[in-house]
Amino acid sequence: MERHFEQEFQDLQQRLLWMGSLSERAVHKAVHAVLEADEALAEAVLEEEPAINELQIEMDDRITRLLALQQPMAADLRLLIGASRINSDIERIGDQAVNIAQSATRILRHPQVKPYVDLPRMSGLAENMVRDSLNALVKRDVDLANSVMRQDDEVDRLRDQMFRELLTYMMENSAVVFPAFELVLVAKNLERIGDHATNIAEDVIYIVVGRDVRHPALDRR
Amino acid sequence: MERHFEQEFQDLQQRLLWMGSLSERAVHKAVHAVLEADEALAEAVLEEEPAINELQIEMDDRITRLLALQQPMAADLRLLIGASRINSDIERIGDQAVNIAQSATRILRHPQVKPYVDLPRMSGLAENMVRDSLNALVKRDVDLANSVMRQDDEVDRLRDQMFRELLTYMMENSAVVFPAFELVLVAKNLERIGDHATNIAEDVIYIVVGRDVRHPALDRR
Numbered sequence: 450m451e452r453h454f455e456q457e458f459q460d461l462q463q464r465l466l467w468m469g470s471l472s473e474r475a476v477h478k479a480v481h482a483v484l485e486a487d488e489a490l491a492e493a494v495l496e497e498e499p500a501i502n503e504l505q506i507e508m509d510d511r512i513t514r515l516l517a518l519q520q521p522m523a524a525d526l527r528l529l530i531g532a533s534r535i536n537s538d539i540e541r542i543g544d545q546a547v548n549i550a551q552s553a554t555r556i557l558r559h560p561q562v563k564p565y566v567d568l569p570r571m572s573g574l575a576e577n578m579v580r581d582s583l584n585a586l587v588k589r590d591v592d593l594a595n596s597v598m599r600q601d602d603e604v605d606r607l608r609d610q611m612f613r614e615l616l617t618y619m620m621e622n623s624a625v626v627f628p629a630f631e632l633v634l635v636a637k638n639l640e641r642i643g644d645h646a647t648n649i650a651e652d653v654i655y656i657v658v659g660r661d662v663r664h665p666a667l668d669r670r
Numbered sequence: 671m672e673r674h675f676e677q678e679f680q681d682l683q684q685r686l687l688w689m690g691s692l693s694e695r696a697v698h699k700a701v702h703a704v705l706e707a708d709e710a711l712a713e714a715v716l717e718e719e720p721a722i723n724e725l726q727i728e729m730d731d732r733i734t735r736l737l738a739l740q741q742p743m744a745a746d747l748r749l750l751i752g753a754s755r756i757n758s759d760i761e762r763i764g765d766q767a768v769n770i771a772q773s774a775t776r777i778l779r780h781p782q783v784k785p786y787v788d789l790p791r792m793s794g795l796a797e798n799m800v801r802d803s804l805n806a807l808v809k810r811d812v813d814l815a816n817s818v819m820r821q822d823d824e825v826d827r828l829r830d831q832m833f834r835e836l837l838t839y840m841m842e843n844s845a846v847v848f849p850a851f852e853l854v855l856v857a858k859n860l861e862r863i864g865d866h867a868t869n870i871a872e873d874v875i876y877i878v879v880g881r882d883v884r885h886p887a888l889d890r891r
Contacts, residue, residue, distance in 0.1 A: 526738055620847045630833075664724075
């Protein structure tokens with residue numbers, strides 16, 4: 450890798466990590482707005498998210514500039530293509546945090562449906578996946594990226610468990626249908642955050658080993 | 671644009687259109703599996719979707735090769751970056767069709783919750799957005815791309831209407847909670863298809879005028 454390109458890419462990577470930590474923090478705050486019935490936390494997420502969007506545009510501009518000026522080949526080209534996809538996934542994690550924050554403000558208008566047991570577990574896991582996927586990028590760590598993909602199964606399992614439990618509450622007591630429905634949406638958002646972290650992990654593998662692992666069922670390799 | 675690149679890109683665009691039409695058809699079939707209580711349609715979607723994944727990988731390989739070999743600048747570079755993003759959105763539309771098909775098989779185990787009025791409208795609109803966004807790509811038509819983005823508001827409005835109605839059914843009759851919940855998930859999937867078509871429309875504008883319109887609220891231009 451050329452020295453200048455290496456430096457530019459390190460810089461780019463630092464910004465991606467910063468953006469990732471903003472998104473992860475937004476998810477954490479949004480879920481804690483629900484858990485602690487804290488509307489101010491939800492509002493903080495809505496205020497802070499535009500900074501993530503701003504970073505996304507900046508990153509894409511930089512990536513496009515690097516593509517045009519450096520004309521990278523092979524591994525460097527994969528780095529930039531991967532970084533561009535990761536950029537988009539991080540921004541969408543921020544979008545999901547906003548959705549959760551908006552649900553939080555509606556949930557807080559109702560009495561608590563049930564003790565929150567699966568929600569903090571699911572959220573902790575999804576946040577961890579985001580963190581691990583970005584650590585895997587920094588360390589070019591394929592094993593860590595693979596572990597992110599495995600964690601996604603557990604996120605999906607927790608989502609199914611939350612769905613089942615919430616549906617049971619809805620059937621037993623029609624008064625909780627509204628807030629229980631909002632919790633369903635929150636679980637959907639956390640599921641998508643896990644999906645985005647999985648996308649990032651797939652891109653890390655693409656960057657490191659140059660292999661596309663997005664559709665294992667195709668079995669073409 | 672160089673002649674060889676022009677030819678390669680025309681070819682790439684044709685494949686994207688083909689892939690788009692497969693995704694759109696998958697959405698249509700999946701929703702009609704619900705509307706017509708036709709499980710065979712749902713199964714067809716599950717069988718046909720891997721072809722879309724296969725195309726996505728093929729397209730990404732071609733785009734990466736063109737980036738490496740042609741070393742395109744400015745407008746050509748935008749074309750390839752835009753095509754790569756569109757490729758990913760089309761594939762995800764296929765994923766949403768699969769989700770709808772899976773919901774369909776579960777919905778069919780229950781009596782129909784309500785007459786389907788909003789569902790075919792919402793689906794027709796989402797399919798139309800997918801078609802228009804790809805037509806906008808072929809014609810480099812910014813006005814058509816803008817109209818896709820406007821249609822997304824109507825999709826979101828229909829989703830809210832479906833949510834309200836389904837929640838009312840759930841509150842009135844706990845026996846319909848399960849199938850009504852699946853219809854909620856279908857509405858969520860259609861909403862996301864609208865979002866993907868909107869992404870494609872934004873990429874068309876990026877390709878044609880070189881302007882990033884993803885976060886209008888940032889107001890930086």
